[in-house]
Amino acid sequence: MADLYVPVDHERGGVAAQVASGLREAVRSGRLAPGDRLPSSRDLATDLGVSRGVVVEAYEQLVAEGFLVSRVGSGTRVAPAAAACQRGPGGEEQVPYHDHRSRATSPDLGHFPRERWLAALRQALATIPSDALDYGDPGGIPELREELAGYLRRVRAADVEPENLVIVGGVAQGLSLVLHVLAAQATRTPQGDGFGLAVEDPTSHRQIPLLRRAGAELLPVPVDGQGLDVAALRDRPARAALVTPAHQYPTGVVLSPCRRAALVEWAQDADAIVLEDDYDAEFRFDRDPVGCLQGLAPDRVVLAGSVSKALAPGLRLGWVVAPPSLAGAVRLARGEFDLGSPVIEQYALAGFLRTGGYDRHLRRMRREYRSRRDALVRALAEHLPEVRVRGIEAGLHAYLDLPAGWDEHQVVEAARELGLAMEAVGPMRFTPGGPAVAAGFSRLPAHRAERAVRGLKVRMSGQTID
Template structure:
């Protein structure tokens, strides 16, 4: 896609060497040809006006006009009455360079893609966000446009801390709150600081997010240790035997099983942390979207000296915002602040201020209420579709969030089901990618419905219902 430059005249970098002995006109023509042939200037792209290019190069306008005329005659440029000079659509580059097969071969469009971890992107509150950005720009002091505190703007830290105290029962204070660029950065900074503190092994839930979590742990020079999860959450006895002095958990809605960390396990986990001078990294995943009862409080609220809690707006608003927060224990606040300063000098301040206005105004809470209703309806649509088209499949993990676990029949083959569903233009994703071992047994699917409309849910499940409910039998004949 060609960029259509706005403004009176786009700038263009060309160099003129008056000591080379080469004619100035020849230099300009040669550089323009090279820019077009090499792809610097794309077909359809607008060139500066002859007056502006002449001014920027210190040449006469007539000389530039002659260069443009020569290149038009050679087929490199086109000019229409009332329009700017542009690169011709049929340039020599277009005839010499064939589009790559990778670029032209597009995968078939899916009728339903049950990918997980993605909210309903179409429901992003654009009008509210635009209001918040305007309000932030209007109210922001000039001094706040500098680099500022690497922990983030005091404005957003104050609002987030108050919000988390109210909604999550967190022991949040602005001075120990850091604003980060999403969960990934918050986790990376935390692991760096723990590594410097002498911690060598970090446990994580299994099943969980072994690819991303293990990669982050290894990137910090630490050793990842998978610890099993059962119906009550992470197995603290197994954690005790792992030798780890830090653990990453999702207690509000375990990813991906959806189980809630029970009160007994919560207290056992925090007791483990105190006994071993260890830290719990709380991924406050899906805490905003609970349907069976009010959200449970955060672990951090029970032990602010032992828990690093990381939250974001990636699920509640959109991943593109790249805004999250980290609640730090007192002992780690200074090293975390220095790690953030080294990483990027701070998260964009205008976006922080806009988020503060959105939360403070009540528009954020209103958006969350609307999304809970939307996701609850999609959850019910998934239940209904499976009941109708694959009643043998059991669903769990539906108490919160926007994904569920589908337990396939005992004789089902997870990879076969996924491949067959893809042939019918339905995207399914297996639990095997969430297991540290990669095992495909037992056969389970993680069905995300956050970004799948109700109609697509019904149509998608109807299309693959026989695959889900009849184990290996579909391998003999797959519908197209």
């Protein structure tokens, strides 16, 4: 059984979070190895001078995050994969995939339009023919591809026809399928020089495993105030580039017009493909959203999107828009991997789009999220003016530059206690940078923003600011 030292500062408060943080760090540093058995909650509580309930809460938190496993008869142990799952793109720590509370880009699921979605499902079940419930086109039902093509032309200025659109189980699957196709094509080239994928630095660390599993060699390219540095991209041996041009994650900047033109020119010169992750483009608050990059160069850009931010990630409904030959290969790959997406949900989404329910929901949530972002920014300006808010007024998160000397992970832990979703930017970097966090505001009601920020100020008051 592991002998543990976990520092606890009773005066600082949040004792359960301190215990969880100490144990989490022990796993990350290797002091606790996979399979190590932890003391019983009663024994550890005695050793630390805290109540048993505090330790139970800390253990439950780490079980939920995937650091620990607890089974009757064998006690609480370090999870077998706990150490391996913590490495980010630069070898730094990251949050496990299933710790959804920390996702800065998660929507407020309490606003999911249950009644309208239920009505769409009922309408689909009442009207679709029985044959529609059989194995269908792995690229998606024609009705949904038709509705989505019209929506993307109207809202995202995309250059898309239904036959160039493939329905997928979210952006993650869409990118994976496209990369599998591109990697397979690269290995068949006479040169045999592999497949290099340029990615933004910093970038979403949760995408890194799927990109590598799809056969890509990641080539980081820095991001500045204008987005991806295309001049630096030209120095990389990349066959494709993955970008978030409408609202870069995590920095929140928009790819500037000159960079958009330069990126398309690079793709043409290098005979390369640009993968456009259009993850939250509908939520632009200060003006109409910038049209998608795909509309500028449909022969060179693959557009990937989903309803995960607009409705709910659990629906697992997304799309890929690609040049004709590539769209056909992605559709074939979809059929080979899993035969396609659930049919009833596709009909429901088609009806939701056709009747205007999707547009109405977006308008409602755009107003709500803008209010929440404004409240968070105001509270930060008043109570933590040393924290700098960067990025455009858009999306579901804000990029916060922290003062020198502040620890990202401590800020994240403190924010989580206060109901504010944050993610440390350090694990998203391939190259070192100053302390920063991505702060999600979508699940923080406007009337709670000031209280959360004041609480964060109190918890961080012991930090040294150079």
